[in-house]
Amino acid sequence: xxxxxFDVSHLLAGGLxxxxxxxxxxxxLYALLNVxxxxxxxxxxxxxxxxxxQDESHLYVTAFIAFLFKAIVVxxxxxxxxxxxxxxxxxENVVGVGPxxxxxxxxxxxxxxxxxxxxxxxxxxxREDLAFALSVVLLGLLMMVVRRNAVSMVVGFxxxxxxxxxxxxxxxxxxxxxxISVAFSVLVALVVIGVFLFRISETFATVDAExxxxxxxxxx
Amino acid sequence: xxxxxxxxxxxxxxxxxxxxxxxxxxRATKARLNRRRGPPVLQPYLDLVRLARKEAIIxxxxxxxxxxxxxxxxxxTWVATALIPTFAxxxxxxxxxxxxxxIALLGAGRFFLALAGLDVGTSFGGLGSSxxxxxxxxxxxxxxxxxxxxALVAGSTQLSTVAAFMTSSAVGLRVSLAMALVALIIVALxxxxxxxxxxxxxxxxxxxVHEAMILEYSGRHLAVIELAAMLKLALYISLIICVFxxxxxxxxxxxxxxxxxxxxxxxxxxxxxxxALGVFETSIAKMRVFRVPDFVGAALMLGFLGALLLFVSxxxx
Numbered sequence: 001x002x003x004x005x006f007d008v009s010h011l012l013a014g015g016l017x018x019x020x021x022x023x024x025x026x027x028x029l030y031a032l033l034n035v036x037x038x039x040x041x042x043x044x045x046x047x048x049x050x051x052x053x054q055d056e057s058h059l060y061v062t063a064f065i066a067f068l069f070k071a072i073v074v075x076x077x078x079x080x081x082x083x084x085x086x087x088x089x090x091x092e093n094v095v096g097v098g099p100x101x102x103x104x105x106x107x108x109x110x111x112x113x114x115x116x117x118x119x120x121x122x123x124x125x126x127r128e129d130l131a132f133a134l135s136v137v138l139l140g141l142l143m144m145v146v147r148r149n150a151v152s153m154v155v156g157f158x159x160x161x162x163x164x165x166x167x168x169x170x171x172x173x174x175x176x177x178x179x180i181s182v183a184f185s186v187l188v189a190l191v192v193i194g195v196f197l198f199r200i201s202e203t204f205a206t207v208d209a210e211x212x213x214x215x216x217x218x219x220x
Numbered sequence: 221x222x223x224x225x226x227x228x229x230x231x232x233x234x235x236x237x238x239x240x241x242x243x244x245x246x247r248a249t250k251a252r253l254n255r256r257r258g259p260p261v262l263q264p265y266l267d268l269v270r271l272a273r274k275e276a277i278i279x280x281x282x283x284x285x286x287x288x289x290x291x292x293x294x295x296x297t298w299v300a301t302a303l304i305p306t307f308a309x310x311x312x313x314x315x316x317x318x319x320x321x322x323i324a325l326l327g328a329g330r331f332f333l334a335l336a337g338l339d340v341g342t343s344f345g346g347l348g349s350s351x352x353x354x355x356x357x358x359x360x361x362x363x364x365x366x367x368x369x370x371a372l373v374a375g376s377t378q379l380s381t382v383a384a385f386m387t388s389s390a391v392g393l394r395v396s397l398a399m400a401l402v403a404l405i406i407v408a409l410x411x412x413x414x415x416x417x418x419x420x421x422x423x424x425x426x427x428x429v430h431e432a433m434i435l436e437y438s439g440r441h442l443a444v445i446e447l448a449a450m451l452k453l454a455l456y457i458s459l460i461i462c463v464f465x466x467x468x469x470x471x472x473x474x475x476x477x478x479x480x481x482x483x484x485x486x487x488x489x490x491x492x493x494x495x496a497l498g499v500f501e502t503s504i505a506k507m508r509v510f511r512v513p514d515f516v517g518a519a520l521m522l523g524f525l526g527a528l529l530l531f532v533s534x535x536x537x
Contacts, residue, residue: 003392004392004393007392007393007394008393010393010394010395010529011393011394011395011398013395014395014396014399014529015395017525017529018395018399018522018525021521021525025514025518097514097517098513098514098517101517101518101521102521104521105521105524105525105528108525108528109528112528
C-alpha cells in the first residue's frame with residue numbers, strides 16, 4: 001500500500017510538472033487554456049489522492065474546489081475573454097522554444113535540489129510533493145517571463161497557483177480556511193485580470209505586452 | 221545451445237519476413253482510412269522482387285562507397301534487429317550487445333546513408349543528408365536519454381533484462397516510464413521518417429528527407445535499402461513492444477511451446493502497432509521542416525525530465 005500510494009502520487013505530481021511543460025510548449029491560446037484546464041483536473045485528482053492517503057476528509061473539499069473553480073470556471077471565463085477579444089485563433093509568436101524548455105529543465109533540477117536540502121528529513125510523500133510543487137511554481141513564473149501575450153501570462157499565473165495548492169495538499173495540517181481563501185483570492189484575481197485585459201486591449205488595440213515596453217525608462 | 225541458436229535464427233528470419241508485411245499493413249490502413257482501396261497488403265514483397273530483378277544504374281560520379289552503402293545499412297539494421305527480444309528474452313545473441321550498441325548500429329547505418337547521399341553530388345542528395353543529420357543530431361541524444369531512464373528503472377541497459385523486468389510485478393506505476401514511452405514514440409517517428417517529420421510515400425517533393433538521400437539508387441541497391449527501411453520500422457515497433465507492452469513475451473528458459481506462443485503474440489502486437497501507426501499518420505499533418513527540431517527536441521526534453529524525476533525519487537527513498 002505504501003509503495004502504491006507513493007507511485008500514484010508521484011505519477012500525478014509528475015503529470016502536473018509535465019503539463020506545465022506542455023503549457024510552455026503550446027503556442028495556441030485556445031489549446032493553452034485546455035491544457036491549463038487539464039492541469040487543474042490532474043491537480044484535483046492529486047489532491048483527492050492525498051486526501052485518501054492521509055485520510056483527511058477536508059482535502060476532498062480542496063480537491064472539489066480545485067476541480068470546480070480551476071478546471072471549469074476559470075478556463076470557461078478565459079475562453080469567453082479571448083473569444084470577446086477576438087484572439088481565440090491567434091498563434092502566439094513564442095521565441096525560442098528550445099532554450100525555454102532547457103531553462104524549464106534547469107528550474108526543475110533546481111527545485112529538486114533545493115527540496116532535497118531543505119526538507120531532507122520530512123515524510124517521503126510530502127517531500128516529493130513539495131519538490132514537484134516548487135517546480136510547477138517556478139515553471140509558472142517562467143511562463144510569465146517568456147510569454148508576451150497577456151492571456152498567456154495569466155495562464156502562467158494560474159498554473160503557478162496550481163503548484164501552491166499541490167504544496168498545500170502535500171503538507172499535513174494545512175487548515176481548510178487558508179485553502180478556501182486562496183481559492184477565492186484567485187477568483188478575485190481572475191476578475192481583476194479580466195477587467196485589465198479589456199482595458200489593455202482597448203487602450204493599445206492588442207494584448208501583446210510588448211506594447212507596454214515603450215513606457216519603460218532606460219530602454220529605447 | 222542448439223535450441224537457442226535455432227530460435228535466434230528463427231527470430232532473425234521472422235523479423236525480416238514480416239517487415240514488408242508490416243509496411244504493407246501501414247499502407248493498407250492509410251489507404252482504407254482515405255477511402256481508397258489501395259494496393260494489396262503483400263505489395264511491398266512484390267515491389268522488392270521487382271526492384272531486385274531490375275538493372276541497377278549507378279551514376280558516373282559515384283564512388284565505391286555508393287555501391288557498398290546499401291549492404292552496410294541493411295547489415296547493421298538486421299544485426300540491430302537480431303538483438304531485440306521480439307518474442308523471447310535471453311536469445312543467443314542478446315547477451316553480446318545492449319541497447320546502446322543497437323543505437324550505435326543504427327547510427328552507423330545513418331552515417332553511411334548520409335555519406336551516400338552526398339557521394340553522387342546531386343543537390344537533392346545533399347539536401348536530404350543535411351536534414352537527416354540535423355534530425356539525427358537531436359534524435360540520437362534523445363534515444364540515449366531514454367536508455368538512461370530505462371536503465372535507471374530496470375538496473376541494466378541489456379534489453380533482455382529490461383524486458384524481463386517490465387514483465388515482472390516489481391515495476392509499479394512510474395511517470396518516468398510514461399515520459400520515456402512518449403519520447404520513444406517521437407524518436408521512432410523521426411527515425412523512420414513517418415508523417416509529422418517526413419512523408420514516406422512521396423518522391424520529388426521539397427520537404428522529403430529519406431527519399432531525397434536514396435534518390436540515385438535503383439534496382440537491387442534500392443531493394444536492399446527499402447528492405448532495410450522496412451526492417452528499421454519493424455525494429456522500432458518491436459522495441460516499443462518489448463519494453464512497454466511485453467506481456468506474452470517468453471522469459472529465458474521458457475519451453476518451446478511458450479516461445480512459439482510468444483512469437484504469435486508478437487506478430488499480433490506488431491501488426492496492431494502497424495494499424496495504430498496508420499491511424500496516427502492519417503490523423504496528423506506533416507510539419508514544416510524547421511518545426512521538426514522542436515518536435516524531436518520535445519522528445520529529448522521528455523527523456524531528460526523522466527531521467528531527472530527518476531533520479532530524484534531514487535535518492536529520496
